[in-house]
Amino acid sequence: MALTAVAWMSMLLAIILLPGVAIVVLVKSMRSEERKLELLQEQGSIDSYSPRALTELREWVQANPNDPYASIARERHNECVRTLKDIDEPYYEWSAEEIEQLEELQP
Amino acid sequence: MAMLGAMVGAGNIWRMPFTTGENGGGAFLIAYVLLLYLIAVPGLMAETMIGRYTNNGVIGAFREIVGSKRGQGLGLVVLIVNVALMSYYAPIIGWALYYAGHSMLMTFTQPGFEPQAFWDGFISNPALVIGMHTLTMAGLAGVLVFGIRRGIERVVKWMIPLLVVALLAVAIRGVTLPGGMEGLAFVFTPNWDYLTRGSTWVAALSQALFSTGLGWGIALTYGSYLSRYDDVPLGGGLFTAIGNTSIGLLAVFATFPVVFAFGLEPSAGSNLLFISLAEVFPELAGGFLWAIVFFVSFFFATFTSGLGITEVGVTTVSEETRLSRSKSVIAVCGAIWLLGLPSAYSSSFLGQMDFMFGSFGLPLATLSIIALVAWKFGPERARVIDLNRNAGIYVGKWWNPVVKYVIPVVMVFILGYGVVSSIGTENQTLMILGVALMAGLVVVSTVVMGAIGNAPEATSETVPEGGD
Numbered sequence: 412m413a414l415t416a417v418a419w420m421s422m423l424l425a426i427i428l429l430p431g432v433a434i435v436v437l438v439k440s441m442r443s444e445e446r447k448l449e450l451l452q453e454q455g456s457i458d459s460y461s462p463r464a465l466t467e468l469r470e471w472v473q474a475n476p477n478d479p480y481a482s483i484a485r486e487r488h489n490e491c492v493r494t495l496k497d498i499d500e501p502y503y504e505w506s507a508e509e510i511e512q513l514e515e516l517q518p
Numbered sequence: 519m520a521m522l523g524a525m526v527g528a529g530n531i532w533r534m535p536f537t538t539g540e541n542g543g544g545a546f547l548i549a550y551v552l553l554l555y556l557i558a559v560p561g562l563m564a565e566t567m568i569g570r571y572t573n574n575g576v577i578g579a580f581r582e583i584v585g586s587k588r589g590q591g592l593g594l595v596v597l598i599v600n601v602a603l604m605s606y607y608a609p610i611i612g613w614a615l616y617y618a619g620h621s622m623l624m625t626f627t628q629p630g631f632e633p634q635a636f637w638d639g640f641i642s643n644p645a646l647v648i649g650m651h652t653l654t655m656a657g658l659a660g661v662l663v664f665g666i667r668r669g670i671e672r673v674v675k676w677m678i679p680l681l682v683v684a685l686l687a688v689a690i691r692g693v694t695l696p697g698g699m700e701g702l703a704f705v706f707t708p709n710w711d712y713l714t715r716g717s718t719w720v721a722a723l724s725q726a727l728f729s730t731g732l733g734w735g736i737a738l739t740y741g742s743y744l745s746r747y748d749d750v751p752l753g754g755g756l757f758t759a760i761g762n763t764s765i766g767l768l769a770v771f772a773t774f775p776v777v778f779a780f781g782l783e784p785s786a787g788s789n790l791l792f793i794s795l796a797e798v799f800p801e802l803a804g805g806f807l808w809a810i811v812f813f814v815s816f817f818f819a820t821f822t823s824g825l826g827i828t829e830v831g832v833t834t835v836s837e838e839t840r841l842s843r844s845k846s847v848i849a850v851c852g853a854i855w856l857l858g859l860p861s862a863y864s865s866s867f868l869g870q871m872d873f874m875f876g877s878f879g880l881p882l883a884t885l886s887i888i889a890l891v892a893w894k895f896g897p898e899r900a901r902v903i904d905l906n907r908n909a910g911i912y913v914g915k916w917w918n919p920v921v922k923y924v925i926p927v928v929m930v931f932i933l934g935y936g937v938v939s940s941i942g943t944e945n946q947t948l949m950i951l952g953v954a955l956m957a958g959l960v961v962v963s964t965v966v967m968g969a970i971g972n973a974p975e976a977t978s979e980t981v982p983e984g985g986d
Contacts, residue, residue, distance in 0.1 A: 415703070425706070428555075
């Protein structure tokens with residue numbers, strides 16, 4: 412029995428959306444973990460936030476200074492800034508200029 | 519990877535094929551994939567994130583974020599649903615154990631072997647099914663007490679690829695059997711009528727939660743063991759959900775060509791995998807070896823899922839009571855064994871438990887966890903402070919309305935639609951029982967935790983509800 416065009420399309424779509432995506436994610440995840448491990452072994456620590464994520468974190472703390480979670484957010488922000496200024500090779504794509512401009516947030 | 523190992527189990531390999539068969543094949547898969555991406559992926563990110571952030575089991579996580587004793591009742595709901603689900607999952611691990619044992623005795627390739635008669639003989643023998651259930655729970659308790667879990671997980675790292683290879687071999691043989699392609703046509707030709715039925719969507723939602731482990735408390739518990747350098751969105755969310763389902767899809771590929779080639783009933787129910795796959799091994803070159811590879815690796819996959827599910831209760835009980843870890847293991851495993859006896863004794867009771875807790879309990883537990891992250895902690899806080907920390911992918915602002923509004927609304931709508939559309943059908947009584955049981959569970963858990971819950975730390979009581 413031959414499959415109809417609709418059945419072939421559904422099957423192809425299911426393969427792309429499930430094992431296809433899973434393989435891409437697995438490869439990306441393994442490469443990323445490998446790089447983290449390598450950097451941790453070389454430098455002892457790595458930056459925790461990407462440029463975009465750190466900007467959002469900073470803006471959130473500045474917009475919500477009295478939030479009960481502001482202190483932990485500030486602590487995480489400042490730790491990332493200190494790490495970036497301390498290490499030679501960041502995990503995320505930070506430029507030297509971006510790192511230079513970063514400042515710790517004051518309580 | 520550990521989370522994936524814990525979640526690849528019977529939910530994907532045993533449950534997904536028969537649920538697909540019972541709900542119209544292709545149409546069910548469409549509903550399933552849609553809900554997987556809409557609910558399971560962002561939901562798993564939320565559940566894993568809150569576990570890592572709080573470093574606590576289910577009740578502790580609710581205590582830390584909600585900050586009230588009664589609020590911890592929703593954590594108790596998650597725990598009770600988890601134990602109830604495990605009570606009927608354990609007998610299925612027992613089935614897998616029985617079949618793994620017989621695969622090594624080469625039973626499935628003996629001349630004159632009859633898969634249906636073999637299954638009927640097994641399932642109608644109470645001593646045998648209860649014995650297997652008891653062996654399973656004793657094995658799980660032993661592994662958890664003696665701390666050899668890591669050893670077992672190392673074995674499973676090899677067993678999962680072997681399982682995939684065995685499923686691939688069965689799938690290839692299945693489609694090359696006369697009539698096998700009809701199975702693929704059944705699975706991948708959508709019958710659009712099914713998409714208008716509430717039962718299809720309830721089943722797809724339940725399957726998405728069952729196979730990805732969302733709402734079981736597993737992701738939350740595993741999240742509490744994650745380090746700050748672990749990647750929650752990519753590893754804990756996307757890969758766990760999609761990787762799991764990919765194995766489920768492979769099981770569908772392996773099952774249905776065989777079902778149609780041997781003239782079995784695709785909507786046969788919970789025994790579909792055990793009967794259909796036992797049919798195909800004599801047709802394969804080196805069939806006894808393939809049977810061993812498949813059933814032994816299937817057993818290990820279900821067993822490690824059992825470890826992950828039971829760990830939720832063990833972690834929570836040892837955190838919330840004065841019991842040592844060993845005593846917590848014995849208490850939780852003992853409770854699951856006892857509650858699992860009716861499901862082990864009667865597969866129709868098991869089916870009813872699956873309908874009530876899979877269709878209503880699991881969505882309720884999921885809604886509790888989503889409410890904790892999205893309505894109490896706040897999605898923007900969660901995303902900005904923790905979710906994007908050491909993440910391999912950046913999770914944008916789209917995630918906030920998805921976890922806060924889309925997931926709860928879609929789940930409540932599907933459940934409501936499922937309830938309304940089952941009125942007047944054979945499922946009506948079970949549906950009313952399921953809804954009443956879940957409502958009672960929320961009330962009782964809230965009252966119980968209000969009376970006996972551990973008081974939250976003073977600082978968390980001042981936390982306002984998180985907005986986005």
